[in-house]
């Protein structure tokens with residue numbers, strides 16, 4: 001079994017994980033910004049002297065209700081991405097534990113199909129499909145992961161889990177989000 005192509009498919013999984021982290025962090029920043037604005041607003045809204053500061057805080061949102069509904073939406077999106085990231089980590093973890101990754105060339109089937117054309121006895125062209133063992137995995141459908149890739153992938157997954165955990169703890173310490 002070929003080890004080199006397994007790196008390519010594992011790397012593809014890791015790249016997907018990294019772009020998920022990018023999106024996750026962007027949504028996380030937006031969520032935190034809204035949480036903090038909401039917090040500041042709660043702290044000053046009962047003070048009539050702070051009306052100007054209050055309006056400044058709401059400048060980007062229009063009204064307190066609008067801010068709260070956007071905050072709620074950000075919360076849902078944040079939680080959705082969080083579980084999506086956890087799912088991706090779990091999937092990679094499973095690959096690492098099994099030591100094998102599905103061959104991306106044949107999508108795990110072990111077979112590849114190619115269209116061929118045959119000349120019939122009346123000299124007409126007859127297309128047909130030829131099925132062969134996948135050249136990348138030799139018909140097995142899976143590729144063994146080498147130790148270096150495994151070590152690297154494990155580092156990425158562990159770091160991602162830390163990012164998820166940290167973001168969850170941080171948002172938990174800010175405030176409760178008003179329900180819509």
Ligand SMILES: [Zn+2]
Nearest residue numbers: 103106134137
């Ligand atoms: Zn294959």
